């Protein structure tokens with residue numbers, strides 16, 4: 279018996295995380311195969327369990343953290359005072375007494391005055407948020423950079439030009455491009471920036487300014503010249519022309535932007551992320567309690583994938599990144615197949631194999647596709663980013679190959695197209711648990727939420743819009759009635775559509791508790807409440823920044839709650855979001871994070 283036990287324990291030592299407990303009784307009888315052993319253990323082979331546990335403890339330390347309160351998001355045990363962690367995973371949440379049953383341990387009281395929640399999952403962000411700060415911030419709202427510096431918002435087009443001109447002086451050589459981001463002309467009475475505005479800064483240097491939505495790029499005359507577009511006869515829906523027949527400098531949508539982007543410093547490598555940007559992005563994640571974040575539209579060329587694997591594999595990298603391969607071009611099936619192949623390269627901290635499609639543009643940029651009667655101010659019909667046939671090919675190939683697809687739709691016409699296409703695709707390739715997710719989906723009405731539920735789709739809504747653009751939606755884009763139903767979180771939950779909420783950083787700042795505040799309060803920047811009946815409760819909002827997005831990424835079995843077996847990923851908070859007044863939810867202070875059991879303090883990151 280002793281001998282057999284020794285043999286088994288040596289085999290256990292070679293397996294750091296056994297997926298079953300070898301049974302000494304079964305082994306002694308010579309029938310210690312996996313099935314028999316598991317059966318014996320189920321009926322309570324305590325000796326084997328105790329032995330095995332002791333062996334494991336020899337390899338790994340168990341740490342029991344105390345906290346002022348642990349909000350687990352596990353309905354079976356909603357709160358706890360302690361959580362036990364071993365090898366980056368959660369042994370259990372409960373009382374100290376209960377957790378000491380796991381054997382030898384150390385008690386760590388560093389969080390004794392703090393609140394622990396499951397690490398927040400940002401289901402729609404872009405790692406580009408880390409790199410974009412190397413460009414000049416031109417937005418309306420104050421905003422904090424990864425290094426903690428606060429950039430004040432700019433309240434007029436002249437102020438934008440002045441800041442760009444000031445930064446231009448610091449550029450090393452005369453030919454270097456000047457690049458800005460965050461422009462939001464809707465706040466300047468929707469006066470559009472023109473190439474002449476930017477020519478005031480320089481006529482010799484190419485200049486480009488990305489809009490806050492990232493769906494529109496404004497460039498100067500020099501940039502248009504370099505792209506060969508400073509001529510009459512340009513005929514593209516994404517390139518508006520002035521009275522002189524020449525492009526105004528506004529480039530709408532990926533095709534139009536693609537023709538000038540590299541000339542104004544928005545090179546592809548930078549857009550798909552570089553090492554410094556990926557590291558800065560993770561610093562922002564720690565500041566905001568995020569332990570898993572999507573990079574929702576990355577072209578993922580091979581060198582970028584290798585860089586991301588290397589950087590996230592660094593022992594000090596504090597976040598899990600889920601990049602989605604962006605579909606562009608003609609070869610829909612090829613994109614899906616490439617994503618499927620990428621899945622095999624996944625690591626613990628870089629999860630590959632998903633695909634992002636983009637159906638239309640942005641509502642505040644008037645490039646989203648709206649159903650009748652269209653825009654309140656009479657703007658044109660918006661833009662399709664993907665031809666319907668390509669959309670069908672992509673969704674069908676993805677269902678066939680089991681690749682998870684998230685599709686950007688902003689306008690309700692785009693949502694309707696995806697629902698129609700999905701219905702047809704599912705008839706050809708039925709799938710019991712595809713979790714295809716509509717991203718933004720801001721204008722969906724209740725009929726569309728019902729269809730999503732029937733088609734097994736999930737939704738990731740964008741409540742930050744209420745704060746950032748709600749007043750403009752009310753007055754200008756979709757008008758008073760539809761503004762009230764935007765990002766209809768209540769309807770999604772009522773109709774049984776799995777719900778996540780997001781920031782789309784860098785479009786709006788990465789900060790899940792702010793996003794939760796937006797979904798709970800639905801207040802605009804001017805203080806107007808938009809859509810009283812679409813508000814959700816604090817607990818529902820917290821679920822929509824933890825388990826909700828984890829579900830949309832098929833990671834809810836691993837992330838999103840504090841319970842046995844899941845990753846030891848925590849948001850460490852100084853205030854209790856369930857005790858604070860709901861209107862103050864955005865003010866909950868974040869101490870930092872725990873990621874896979876490693877501790878990261880925001881103040882020191």
Ligand SMILES: [Zn+2]
Nearest residue numbers: 402404574782
């Ligand atoms: Zn996005």
